Amino acid sequence: MNVPAYAARSAGAPLAPFTVERRDPRPDDVQLDILFCGICHSDIHQARDEWGGATFPMVPGHEIVGRVTRVGPGVTKFKVGDLAGVGCMVDSCGRCDPCRRGTEQFCTQTAAWTYNGTEMDRTTPTHGGYSTSIVVRESFVLRIPAGLDPAGAAPLLCAGITTYSPLRQWGVKAGQRVGVVGLGGLGHMGVKLARSMGAEVTMFSTSPSKEKDAERLGATGFVLTADPAALKAQAGKFDFLLDTVSAEHDVNAYLSVLRPGGTMVMVGVPPERLKLSAFSLVAGNKRLAGSLIGGIAETQEMLDHCGKHGIVADVEIIPMQKVNEAYERTLKSDVKYRFSIDLASLKK
């Protein structure tokens, strides 16, 4: 089946109309009519081949929410009409140690990424959610809880799980003091999710203009990180920090606000090497960790959690035709806090 899409035809070329072929559903496949797809910053990195090894033409998009239109005869968890989601992966080997531990994103065979990758046959290119339809193995399709706005739910499939997973891995809970560093697509989800787990949340930002919004999202504290005295006043006060910044920054300054035994998790990847003082970790048994999206079961758990707490991303809905403009605005952080592409715009 040929379906309308938008693709980058070469590194850095503007995204333009394209036709992508989707396979007929196999026995264990689910076909979705895509309703919304979020724009993740990594879409831009990949469409511009900033990480290397990109393959073109490329149909980006891994924050996908749609309606089930067909299911293979072996599918048991979905039926036509269900609201469903697809995130960063569409398959993995299922047999290696990371897959068996529920961390398919670290599949030793390399997961089949939703776009800019290949299916596990290592031949068929994958194409993402900037299109009207997608066909995915049932085990990599997520249930979207009733009651969640589909446009706002789409970014949960990447921004949501990226911030939910570290909060869960490290057992964030009621009574803890949690700091979220940086208020963008990831940071705004971090505030909402940490708050929903009962933590007392403080926003760390370089920009005083973010204070009001941080409060609206659920933060009860605000630390202006451009002011060294403001950071110093927080020394030793936090149980956990979620660091969403992908530009260069001084991790030692942030580690200083952790209490002994506290943890800071990075979900962004600054291109420069961080200058880390071993003393920042040793003096206080502190922990600095990284986290990359989350496994499929954990993504479903996150969606169910969001359903229970009524959490979606704050989105600005755009038609597909405005994607290039949205990319430019994303690069300038001119979005509160995620673009969600309405695929109805491609179905006319």
Place this chain on the structure above:
Amino acid sequence: MNVPAYAARSAGAPLAPFTVERRDPRPDDVQLDILFCGICHSDIHQARDEWGGATFPMVPGHEIVGRVTRVGPGVTKFKVGDLAGVGCMVDSCGRCDPCRRGTEQFCTQTAAWTYNGTEMDRTTPTHGGYSTSIVVRESFVLRIPAGLDPAGAAPLLCAGITTYSPLRQWGVKAGQRVGVVGLGGLGHMGVKLARSMGAEVTMFSTSPSKEKDAERLGATGFVLTADPAALKAQAGKFDFLLDTVSAEHDVNAYLSVLRPGGTMVMVGVPPERLKLSAFSLVAGNKRLAGSLIGGIAETQEMLDHCGKHGIVADVEIIPMQKVNEAYERTLKSDVKYRFSIDLASLKK
């Protein structure tokens, strides 16, 4: 009571005979006749004021094993004749959050360090184990299990707890693959302790000459870190790394041998800032942590564990009079693996 000791009279001066005054035991005090005191690398740093803020004259030594000679009337856990130990701390506030969590080393009032510090009155200087006797609050005195050689048990009070604590904090257990980076005073304890917890232990060393010794200590694998191919061959294989190196080194290379979700803990403090790639942590949900000695209850747990498994440090016993020579040899790593000062040499 005035007792014989060795002290540095100024930064970098050779250690020389000195007389130190020990208080009469208070109701909750224990007095020890010191039998052995280990030489820790940090003794040298402090005697030479390499960390700043040192106070002189300084009687170093925080790896102390002795025989109880007097107890105050309120003491319940010790009686005259018991074998007992004193580690890096002799007191703390007991009321702050870190003290209540059993991590007195992070006391917000600053613990009373065994030497080069003050008692909690913040006036009385503390002096360490390079002396024939010491008087310490009962709650900071440790029981030495029967059957452990006192000379070899002394280094457990710092080198032992420094390596035991991170292994316990991170739940190292049977069936896991553990790497110990660097074979010195800390590394050799790390191998013995990780092995005693049932882990399969691999030594990572720059020196091929360490392979035989690593095997004798309990390691079943050896990786020559000077060979990039040897490190690369271990990619993704380890659950846990204990990094005992206090010289500059590439932590990214070591993080690459961890499996997804694996942890590396630094117990050494290289003076230079480490150049850490965020990608080394994010790609694999990896953790880099620090650890500083351990709390009092955990130190007792470590000693009991060592008693049960018959673990002591490998020591070279020297008289007090050879301490300056031993310092020079420690700096050249010319000791397998710890000097233990026999205080009988000061009692003639």
